Amino acid sequence: xxxxxxxxxxxxxxxxxxxxxxxxxxxxxxxxxxxxxxxxxxxxxxxxxxxxxxxxxxxxxxxxxxxxxxxxxxxxxxxxxxxxxxxxxxxxxxxxxxxxxxxxxxxxxxxxxxxxxxxxxxxxxxxxxxxxxxxxxxxxxxxxxxxxxxxxxxxxxxxxxxxxxxxxxxxxxxxxxxxxxxxxxxxxxxxxxxxxxxxxxxxxxxxxxxxxxxxxxxxxxxxxxxxxxxxxxxxxxxxxxxxxxxxxxxxxxxxxxxxxxxxxxxxxxxxxxxxxxxxxxxxxx
Numbered sequence: 606x607x608x609x610x611x612x613x614x615x616x617x618x619x620x621x622x623x624x625x626x627x628x629x630x631x632x633x634x635x636x637x638x639x640x641x642x643x644x645x646x647x648x649x650x651x652x653x654x655x656x657x658x659x660x661x662x663x664x665x666x667x668x669x670x671x672x673x674x675x676x677x678x679x680x681x682x683x684x685x686x687x688x689x690x691x692x693x694x695x696x697x698x699x700x701x702x703x704x705x706x707x708x709x710x711x712x713x714x715x716x717x718x719x720x721x722x723x724x725x726x727x728x729x730x731x732x733x734x735x736x737x738x739x740x741x742x743x744x745x746x747x748x749x750x751x752x753x754x755x756x757x758x759x760x761x762x763x764x765x766x767x768x769x770x771x772x773x774x775x776x777x778x779x780x781x782x783x784x785x786x787x788x789x790x791x792x793x794x795x796x797x798x799x800x801x802x803x804x805x806x807x808x809x810x811x812x813x814x815x816x817x818x819x820x821x822x823x824x825x826x827x828x829x830x831x832x833x834x835x836x837x838x839x840x841x842x843x844x845x846x847x848x849x850x851x852x853x854x855x856x857x858x859x860x861x862x863x864x865x866x867x868x869x870x871x872x873x874x875x876x877x878x879x880x881x882x883x884x885x886x887x888x889x890x
Contacts, residue, residue, distance in 0.1 A: 613664040619725035623749030630654035668697040683709040695761035702760040711739035734762035790853035820881035829882040837876040
């Protein structure tokens with residue numbers, strides 16, 4: 606394990622908990638103490654750490670640090686698997702993969718969809734992209750961190766999925782926050798606690814997931830039948846949401862954002878299409 610920041614330290618700890626012999630190294634000395642007490646072997650150099658295992662997991666501050674650390678070790682890394690969990694762009698992922706390929710290194714670019722305290726939970730999703738054979742070989746060890754999922758051979762898939770899923774999270778959480786504010790505002794009978802709203806919202810997400818599964822084939826086929834719930838109906842409901850927000854003294858920015866996108870599609874003649882039609886208006890400005 607190369608890199609013992611908050612995330613790297615959590616990764617090393619999860620490997621130890623799962624019983625994997627783990628050698629650790631950090632560019633700044635002095636961070637291996639607690640891990641050493643748990644059985645990790647501190648290495649005196651990156652080269653010494655790499656020599657200890659066929660599987661090298663890297664989690665550093667950025668990809669410049671990855672290049673500075675791994676480039677001098679190219680010959681030593683040949684024939685080994687490097688799993689890079691450093692946050693970066695699709696370009697970073699492809700550049701590192703190209704470097705690894707030139708030097709005979711099996712490379713997986715990965716992201717773990719949690720914060721350090723979640724590392725090691727079996728339900729935590731891990732996303733990897735790169736050679737399938739390298740993933741299959743590393744999977745038993747990576748399972749110590751959560752649930753590993755292989756996305757495909759293109760290393761750029763991991764960071765793109767990461768940002769796409771974060772966008773989904775932010776959109777969902779913003780809608781939830783707006784709902785909590787709307788129900789929590791003073792009105793007849795007083796406000797509803799966010800905990801009570803969330804119990805109902807959590808059940809509603811089952812229906813939202815069903816919409817996503819139903820709309821995904823429409824996007825792939827570029828065919829968007831309204832099936833009884835067209836954009837025109839969505840739009841009228843958004844008007845109610847915006848009005849209710851204004852009556853309660855809340856910001857209407859969120860429903861107005863939804864209305865603006867929906868109005869563009871309806872104005873273009875797609876009022877009887879499904880919500881999935883909006884993907885075409887997200888793709889263009």
